[in-house]
Amino acid sequence: MDLIWEGIKEAIRLLLTLDREVLSITLLSLALSGLATLVSLVLGVSTGVVLALNRFPGKRLVISLVNTGMGLPPVVVGLFVSMLLWRNGPLGMLHLLYTPMAIVIAQAVIATPIIAGLSLAALQQLPSNLRLQILTLGASRRQMIWMLIKEARLPLLAAIMAGFGGVISEVGASIMVGGNIKGSTRVLTTATVMETSKGNFDMAIALSVILLLLAFTVNAALTHIQQRRRPR
Amino acid sequence: MALRANFTRDFSSGPRIAAEFQMELNRFGITVLFGASGCGKTTILRCLAGLDRPDMGAIFAEDVPWFDAASGRFVPPHRRHVGYVFQESALFPHLDVRGNIAFGLRDWSSQDRTHRVSELLRLMGLEGMERRRPVELSGGEKQRVAMARALAPRPRLLLLDEPFASLDRPAAEQLRHELRHVLQAMKMPVILVTHNRDEALSLGDHLLLMREGCICQGGSPTEVFAKPDSREAAELLGFGTVVRTRIAGRTEGLLRLLAGEIELVAPDPGGEFNEAYACIRGEGVSLERHGSGAVTQRNRLAGRVTALHHLGPLVRVQMDCGFPLESLITSWACEDLALAVGDPIHALIKATAVIVIPIEG
Structure with missing residues (x-):
């Protein structure tokens, strides 16, 4: 019990004094997961638009795959991204394994299906006439898609939250492709795992609290936007 | 200027929809497509608007092919300048009445746009509602906005797909009456889809009777209603x-x-x-x-x-x-x-x- 109590006190001290190492790990986590979410946003929303607006053979299969992908286990993603990036793997010449970019790639692979699946659902729940109506008002296909995205922006925000929440908190893929290298690929989750295994509970607790705060802050901000602009 | 349509649209499950008719494009006139639900009226409208693509035949606006199966030509909806009002109005929920009406006027100068929107607000009896959102409108007001929005860019042809079906009877009669005057003043050619006899008789200048995907009789509404030329037409006409x-x-x-x-x-x-x-x-x-x-x-x-x-x-x-x-x-x-x-x-x-x-x- 003392151990936990001491750990919590030390964690508060680390947080209040803005410990340099804690700060750098936090910023790195934020940067990598943010970038991964951004990449997923572009890929996921495009996929959602293509699936929502087009008819093609095998569409149901693709949608099933995307929906399955929403629950991809991060360790599996970590394994496959590692295999791609190994020195003698297909993308080995890029020398990306154990770099921050590898984490971005792995996290983007995790978040893309989540955002794709949710944006597909967001676009499909728009009234079906809306798309046709926009076309009859002189909008080109591109303008129509942009208009639909604007109409679906609130559920799309939820998709971003789900994507970001998924990658900021995953550990399996980041540790496999990033390697938890201090100052380079050590992020909040991988550091927490390491500190816990070393018995540094104070540091682990501090990192966990930050992770929770971070997830909460980002989601609170997006929720605020979403709820403020929700029509009655 | 005339619109000439002669095309078919096949569905894997359901009847073949066939349309053959022509109408004048540069003067006022309401052509009514009358038939029971599910007989293919909406499909014809969608093909005319370019929202659906026929399988065979052609649609010509004077000598411009909007669709021609032989040459594979297909003009996308935004280049046909056709207005379309749906049964359930699909107003843009995040835009107010003014924004909805102005949607088709994106390329206009802001002065022209403001002017045109005010004109339509007046014509459609929507003055004072500019700032309202679609959720704050009644069913009749929504349809008025939808019609104003479709008419704003001065389309060459207005397609109305059962626009009064979701309204209660007094509201529908009122709007029908006003709409005819507005359309006449604009010299707007119109195709109206309906399965309502009163509507067909009170609004139509020309009636096309549809049954099981085909246009089976055409003529002035009073003439067609008085003299159906087939058993099916007689049943359809009540x-x-x-x-x-x-x-x-x-x-x-x-x-x-x-x-x-x-x-x-x-x-x-x-x-x-x-x-x-x-x-x-x-x-x-x-x-x-x-x-x-x-x-x-x-x-x-x-x-x-x-x-x-x-x-x-x-x-x-x-x-x-x-x-x-x-x-x-x-x-x-x-x-x-x-x-x-x-x-x-x-x-x-x-x-x-x-x-x-x-x-x-």
């Missing part, structure tokens, strides 16, 4: 009684028809035929409790009431007079006669109320 008869004799422009053993007198449409359908509107059939003798109606049939359907102020009386006959009377008349199922009754039908459709061969 003739409550359509019965197959043999010709028993013809004299001086009158026909003697036999529906089984029952004789009917009707005007002779002319031509060679031995059998014909006799079509009678419920409104043309009067009822009498006791045979009183001398009346002007040539057809006086004895029968029995088989069913009574109350339709607000009216009652539809179904009878067996040797063949099934239907009459439409007021509920007051029904009360006065104290009609009940099973009662004996006399049905009186003027000869001119019986429309004869010859059966060829």
Whole structure:
């Protein structure tokens, strides 16, 4: 019990004094997961638009795959991204394994299906006439898609939250492709795992609290936007 | 300038939709596509707007092909300049009334746009509602906004897909009346899809009757309603009684028809035929409790009431007079006669109320 109590006190001290190492790990986590979410946003929303607006053979299969992908286990993603990036793997010449970019790639692979699946659902729940109506008002296909995205922006925000929440908190893929290298690929989750295994509970607790705060802050901000602009 | 359409659209499950008609594009006129639900009216509108692509045939606006299966030409909807109003108005929820109406005017200068939007607000009776959101509008107001939005970019043709179907009756009648004036003032050619007879009669300048995917008759609404040229058309147009008869004799422009053993007198449409359908509107059939003798109606049939359907102020009386006959009377008349199922009754039908459709061969 003392151990936990001491750990919590030390964690508060680390947080209040803005410990340099804690700060750098936090910023790195934020940067990598943010970038991964951004990449997923572009890929996921495009996929959602293509699936929502087009008819093609095998569409149901693709949608099933995307929906399955929403629950991809991060360790599996970590394994496959590692295999791609190994020195003698297909993308080995890029020398990306154990770099921050590898984490971005792995996290983007995790978040893309989540955002794709949710944006597909967001676009499909728009009234079906809306798309046709926009076309009859002189909008080109591109303008129509942009208009639909604007109409679906609130559920799309939820998709971003789900994507970001998924990658900021995953550990399996980041540790496999990033390697938890201090100052380079050590992020909040991988550091927490390491500190816990070393018995540094104070540091682990501090990192966990930050992770929770971070997830909460980002989601609170997006929720605020979403709820403020929700029509009655 | 004329719009000429002659195309077919096939669906893997369902009938083939075929359209062949033409209409003037540079003057006011409402062409009504009239038919039961699911007969393909909306498909035709969508093909005209470019929202759906026919499988065969062509659509020409004067000499510009909007669609031509032979050359593979297809003009996308935004280059056809066609306005479209859907049954359930799809207003943009995040835009207010002004924003919705201005949506089609994105390329206009802001001054022209403001001017045009104000003009339509006035024409469609929406003044003072500029800042409202779609959720704050009634069904009728939503349809007004949808029409204003479709008319704002000055389309060459306006397509209306059952625009009054979701409105209650007084609201629909009011809007119908106003809309006709607005469209006339704009010299707007219109195609209106409906399955409502009142609407077809009160709004239409030209009527196209649709059945099972095909246009089966065309003409002025009063003419088509008075003289259907097929049994199907007669049923669609609300003739409550359509019965197959043999010709028993013809004299001086009158026909003697036999529906089984029952004789009917009707005007002779002319031509060679031995059998014909006799079509009678419920409104043309009067009822009498006791045979009183001398009346002007040539057809006086004895029968029995088989069913009574109350339709607000009216009652539809179904009878067996040797063949099934239907009459439409007021509920007051029904009360006065104290009609009940099973009662004996006399049905009186003027000869001119019986429309004869010859059966060829």
